[in-house]
Amino acid sequence: MGASSFTNRGKGKSMSDAYNRLCxxxxxxxxxxxxxxxTISTTSGFRDVxxxxxxxxxxxxxxxxxxxxxxxxxxxxxxxxxxxxxGNTNKVKSQVDHIVSKGTKKWIxxxxxxxxxxxxxxxxxxxGDAVKVAREYSEKHQRRTSIHMEKVLEGxxxxxxxxxxxxxxxxxxxxxxxxGWAAE
Numbered sequence: 809m810g811a812s813s814f815t816n817r818g819k820g821k822s823m824s825d826a827y828n829r830l831c832x833x834x835x836x837x838x839x840x841x842x843x844x845x846x847t848i849s850t851t852s853g854f855r856d857v858x859x860x861x862x863x864x865x866x867x868x869x870x871x872x873x874x875x876x877x878x879x880x881x882x883x884x885x886x887x888x889x890x891x892x893x894x895g896n897t898n899k900v901k902s903q904v905d906h907i908v909s910k911g912t913k914k915w916i917x918x919x920x921x922x923x924x925x926x927x928x929x930x931x932x933x934x935x936g937d938a939v940k941v942a943r944e945y946s947e948k949h950q951r952r953t954s955i956h957m958e959k960v961l962e963g964x965x966x967x968x969x970x971x972x973x974x975x976x977x978x979x980x981x982x983x984x985x986x987x988g989w990a991a992e
Contacts, residue, residue: 817984830986884988919935920958935955
């Protein structure tokens with residue numbers, strides 16, 4: 809059970825966001841290995857030392873080398889914000905796209921046949937027709953089926969609008985550096 813030092817740079821809306829992304833990426837690339845994969849994902853969190861870094865007036869690498877021993881294996885790593893994030897300054901941060909479909913719509917009752925995993929097999933206008941489909945499927949595949957009643961919009965889809973995030977031209981993620989000791 810050794811330890812190796814690491815330095816990771818990440819982007820995110822916040823320091824927590826960047827840390828979580830780096831941990832997930834490390835787990836995906838190196839696996840979980842019961843907490844001993846030698847990456848940032850073996851740390852239990854982070855401690856923000858941005859203000860200490862600014863007060864020190866040292867170069868980033870010098871500060872990291874001088875302070876890496878303050879982080880301990882299985883403990884928190886240390887983190888520095890090197891480029892502040894900029895949030896969305898738009899007054900309205902989303903845009904609504906209305907979906908208009910011509911013609912009249914009405915709700916009808918459908919009997920939906922599903923398999924034991926909840927996957928839709930078919931839907932029918934009458935319960936009798938749905939039972940026939942369900943029995944055929946059950947007998948052919950030797951599986952249980954279910955029939956559910958659902959209201960369905962006849963003559964078109966049920967989507968009436970889409971709301972999209974409207975990004976500000978000055979909006980950007982922050983850049984963060986995390987360093988410390990990883991269990992391996």
